[in-house]
Amino acid sequence: MIDTHCHLSFSIFDGKVADEIALMRQAGVTQAISISTTSTDARKAQAIANAHPEVFFSSGVHPLYSHERVDWGDLHDAATDPRCVAWGELGLDRHHKKPAFELQREVLIEQLDRIGRWARDGLELPIVIHCREAFAELPPLLKASGLPMERMVFHCFTGTPDDARAVLDLGAWISFTGVVTYANAPLIAEAAKLVPRDRIMVETDAPFLSPEPHRGEFPNHAAHVPLVASALARIRGEPEQEFFPQLDANARRFFSLPPPAVA
Numbered sequence: 001m002i003d004t005h006c007h008l009s010f011s012i013f014d015g016k017v018a019d020e021i022a023l024m025r026q027a028g029v030t031q032a033i034s035i036s037t038t039s040t041d042a043r044k045a046q047a048i049a050n051a052h053p054e055v056f057f058s059s060g061v062h063p064l065y066s067h068e069r070v071d072w073g074d075l076h077d078a079a080t081d082p083r084c085v086a087w088g089e090l091g092l093d094r095h096h097k098k099p100a101f102e103l104q105r106e107v108l109i110e111q112l113d114r115i116g117r118w119a120r121d122g123l124e125l126p127i128v129i130h131c132r133e134a135f136a137e138l139p140p141l142l143k144a145s146g147l148p149m150e151r152m153v154f155h156c157f158t159g160t161p162d163d164a165r166a167v168l169d170l171g172a173w174i175s176f177t178g179v180v181t182y183a184n185a186p187l188i189a190e191a192a193k194l195v196p197r198d199r200i201m202v203e204t205d206a207p208f209l210s211p212e213p214h215r216g217e218f219p220n221h222a223a224h225v226p227l228v229a230s231a232l233a234r235i236r237g238e239p240e241q242e243f244f245p246q247l248d249a250n251a252r253r254f255f256s257l258p259p260p261a262v263a
Contacts, residue, residue, distance in 0.1 A: 001029045001229060001244060002251040003222040004175060005089075005128065005155050005203035008034040008055060009044040012207045012219045020206075021054050023223035030054065030260035032222040035089050035128060035155075037062035039071040042078040049083040053261040057081075058128055060088035066107040067099040072114060079123060085255040087115050088128030089155060092141075095132045105141070112145040119147070126151045126254055129172070135163045139170055153254060156205050157191060164191035168199070173254060175201040178211030178220065181231040189235045197238075201254065202229045202247050 003024070008017050024032060034049060034057045036042035045057035059079040061070055078084055090111050092104050115127070129152050131138045142152065153173040157164065167174055174195045180188050192200075204211075207219030211227040214220070226244075233243040251257060 001027075001202075001226050002248055002257065003029055003032040003204050003206070003225040004153075004201045004251050004255065005035050005177075006032050006206040006222045007037070007208075008032065008048050008206075008222070009036070009041050009057075010207055017048055017052060017055075020222060021052055023221055024054065027223035027226055029223055029225055031056065031257060033058060033085060033255065035086075036060050036078075037089070038065045038068050039074040039078075041065075042075055046078045046081055046084065050081070056083050056085045056255070056257065058086040058088050058125075059084050060086075060090045060128070061107055061111055062089050063091050063093045063104040063108065063130055064096060064099065066104045070107065076114075076118060076123070079118070079125060084125065085257060086126050086128050087111075089130045090127065091130035091132075092134035092138045093130060093132040094134045094137075105137075108141060112141070112147065116145055116147055126153065128152075129154045130156070132156075132158065135159055135166065139166065142172075143170070151254075153201060155203060156209070158185075158188060159191060160187050161191045161194060164194050168195065173199045173201060173250075175203050176228060176232055177203055177205045178209045178215070178224065178228050180235065181212040181228060182215065183212075192232055192235050197243075197246055198250060200232070200247070201250050202232060204228065 034045040042059040049055045049057040149171040155175045156177045157174045210217045210220040233240045
């Protein structure tokens with residue numbers, strides 16, 4: 001299995017990435033994408049990915065870090081590394097009161113503009129989207145960017161079935177975390193039933209959102225992604241022996257991942 005979204009560059013994993021990869025191997029997780037939140041974080045994730053063949057990374061500014069200084073040169077240069085497989089995560093977040101929503105919006109618009117210009121110069125990558133309680137505001141900004149919606153994935157989906165329909169109508173993909181395993185998240189489970197088999201992915205968002213039966217434990221681990229996948233298979237009524245390979249095929253196609261270095 002592939003964990004398409006975790007944060008191995010976060011300080012909770014400092015000095016422990018090799019241990020996390022060992023746990024992944026034990027659980028049958030062969031690859032993971034460490035998603036960046038700032039330009040500094042992108043460089044840290046880049047170093048991790050270049051030190052561990054199981055890890056890839058993204059380059060981008062998370063909306064909750066919009067108040068921090070952005071080194072756009074670092075973001076661009078990190079993205080030229082062959083082990084960088086996406087932009088992001090980027091987007092909007094109304095759940096948290098800070099940083100100010102308007103600041104998030106300004107940084108997002110600039111980030112989308114730069115990604116568009118870099119794409120025209122030949123640096124084309126898919127985009128990992130963070131959308132929390134902002135389904136009304138974010139999609140119009142994404143469409144206005146002119147970037148291809150079919151190259152975007154709404155990660156850690158926590159919206160309603162109607163939100164999922166709107167995202168799918170745009171042509172974007174949807175990815176689910178351990179939240180889909182929670183008994184108090186029935187709307188997310190309903191949304192998971194709507195996603196086409198060729199546009200669904202799975203992730204942990206580690207160190208956050210540990211799935212059942214580990215809910216409440218911190219940190220979460222990339223090794224837990226099969227638990228999320230199993231829950232999705234049950235919810236969707238799909239046999240694991242068919243659904244798991246589909247999830248991996250989706251991830252490889254979306255992120256252009258090579259075959260795993262470790263079987």
